[in-house]
Amino acid sequence: MFMKKVVFIAAIFSSIVFWEKIPYSHRIKQFAMDYGVELVEKSSQLVRKISGNERLCVFERRISEEQVLAMFAKDKASAELLFVPHVLMRVRFSGEEDKRAGSHEGAVLWSLSNGEMVLNTGSWTYSKGFRECLMLKAGKQDVQLMQILAGMGGAAPKEVLSQALSMRNVRADRVIRACQKKKLIFTHDNLIYSHFQQPQPIKGCMTVFNSSPVWLAKPKGATVCSIVYPEDRIQNLVEMIFGDNFFILSSEHIHVPVYKVSIAASDSSVRVEYINAITGKPFDFAPSHRK
Missing domain, CATH: 1.20.5 (Single alpha-helices involved in coiled-coils or other helix-helix interfaces)
Structure with missing residues (x-):
């Protein structure tokens, strides 16, 4: 032994x-x-x-199912509660103008469904144009070009854009042709346009939060929507957008409550509306979910 x-x-x-x-x-x-x-x-x-004891980190509902159905009182409607996945990223960054002030920390909320950044959780406004970057697989220089255009109000003459790109050591003609081929930009009346309608996320890294998410048990009968754009693709895009002086400290999934309202017509057809359960306004859903 x-x-x-x-x-x-x-x-x-x-x-x-x-x-x-x-x-x-x-x-x-x-x-x-x-x-x-x-x-x-x-x-x-x-x-x-x-x-069956799933818990979700969510923004709390302010609109009840009864209130949503009251919005469609003249129609034969039914409502289903959905939870739309977003990723909350805690970030550290320093902008070109902020180098003297040092680095900053903040939070960015990004939809894993429509591919856009949430600008404000009070109004639930989203950026525009980043979905196209994801769909068309924009590279770092493509994003730089679109950033410059956004800073110029969304459009610029080719000569001005080329000069701005050259200052960043980017081969302007090649990048412009590549972006045109990917349909990220378009030309009209001798101007080059970007699909970015709102330059806010280019100029600031933080989402404005009006409330904090909470943990709760998933309500019976509710559906958690599938992820359209994986978190790693979102993070890769975010790092390209905000540059070298930006990195992600941590991330977690947050869900936004949305009502899927099905409205039956007299001819037996069904129209679907998506209503944000926080604001009571229409919700910007990913095209793949619009069924």
């Missing part, structure tokens, strides 16, 4: 020594430490989802 214990201890000791000599063993252990908690949390979420 004594010899068995000695052999067992020796085996453990030798395995530890052997493990330390394996290439990249320290990196493997660090990876396990870094991602172990995240894996446990995701496993717990999966168990809760299967057991």
